[in-house]
Amino acid sequence: MNGGIHMVETKYDLRSVIEELKAMPGQYHETDLEIDPEADLSGVYRYIGAGGTVKRPTQEGPAMMFNNVKGFKGSRVLIGALASRQRVGAIMHHDWHTLGQYLNEAVQTPIKPVIVDRKDAPAQEVVHLATDADFDIRKLLAAPTNTPDDAGPYITMGVVRGSSPDNKMHDVTIHRMVLEDADTIGMYIMPGGRHIGAFLKEYESIDKPMPITINIGMDPVIPVAVTFEPPTTPLGYDELDIAGSIRNTPVELVKGVAVNETGIARAEWIIEAEIMPNTSMQEDINTNSGFAMPEFPGYNGTANPAVHVVKIKAVTHRQDNPIVQTTIGPSEEHVSMAGIPTEASIMSLVERAIPGKVKNVYNPPAGGGKLMTIMQIHKDDINDEGIQRQAALLAFSAFKELKTVILVDEDVDIFDMNDVMWTLNTRFQADKDIMVLEGLRNHPLDPSERPEYDPARIRQRGMSSKLVLDGTFPYDMKDQFVRAPFKEMPNWRDYLK
Known part of the structure; x- marks a missing residue:
């Protein structure tokens, strides 16, 4: 964290962290064996390293990169980067026993993001517009299904960035998002506590679509930082400030190519989109299975009859084998993302009282x-x-x-x-x-x-x-x-x- 010290110039992203993990025995594994993203990928990792409340047998194991994903040439999938508290500590360069206190301090010493030019944003090296004749997000993004009963391929570690209509407040958060058709995503926003939802209500009151970016594959401290909730991070607090504090350098943002919103410049992928006002759709419209995806308590989540409709405007990504970062809903990875910020929130309130x-x-x-x-x-x-x-x-x-x-x-x-x-x-x-x-x-x-x-x-x-x-x-x-x-x-x- 900053603490008044001159900020370093290290460019943190998912790739720099992977290089660190490769140097740590037992923390990273990759395979060139072909894997089907439809249930097989999660099915394999369930045995290797999912942990958490996943159905037994499972265990805590290494982060795993699948280099050969069926149907997606040149795209890789990483799972489990955060599926170990010890690994989270190593990624943050901090003692894993006291990560809650560490994040609590980061909330108190925020470092705001900065906007960089497109030439300095690897996430925009390749651009696909939704108006292209052959555009289909389901063929472009190797989003896995966790089980055969899932409503479809899910983006499980996509950081959604949005702003209030007057652009004075910004928020980042993670939601479950299912790929519904070529340019449509169904997004579940849990009622209450999510500031993206508060901004959306403002847009809906004026009947305008809400521009967002969905950022995939980034420095793993970002998915941890963005899962803070009120009262620790009240409305208007940009949780990217926490990630900046942890890294002692600001998160870099870049302006969208098709929507009026910023994305994370060093992400692997950025989906630029709009949430349609006062519009919903059946989450499992393509399967009618009744299920969404496995959730953190260890059970299959029930498909929601009315998720928000997200229309894609553009997709950008890195040139060189872009990485889709994903997770299993009930895995140890969810424990790291949800649990450590909660520990920080509890420590903050209790220490004051x-x-x-x-x-x-x-x-x-x-x-x-x-x-x-x-x-x-x-x-x-x-x-x-x-x-x-x-x-x-x-x-x-x-x-x-x-x-x-x-x-x-x-x-x-x-x-x-x-x-x-x-x-x-x-x-x-x-x-x-x-x-x-x-x-x-x-x-x-x-x-x-x-x-x-x-x-x-x-x-x-x-x-x-x-x-x-x-x-x-x-x-x-x-x-x-x-x-x-x-x-x-x-x-x-x-x-x-």
């Missing part, structure tokens, strides 16, 4: 990065008893999609689920250490949040009861909860040589 009491926060794969958080609590004396539960309530207020909070003491490794479960077995009594909060808002993709599941408490989809599991020991009994005192051996690695 009860400074020094929460040492670290982790949103584990079990919750897809959104539904669960583990909080490491520090108590100074008996008067801090109960502060841990206050921290849990603050976490819920910082992030409404959070469903479960587990509270642990400082000696518990929050990144080790065995250690977390150990504390729930030895420092927890179910009759006194459980808090249940009923009738709150949560994420509509949780399939248990349906009125038929709990008619008495769930009035409509997206409501939930929320849970706090307090695994901290009572301060006045701390002497009874001291872990077995093994001798510290700083030279233990010598015995492995």
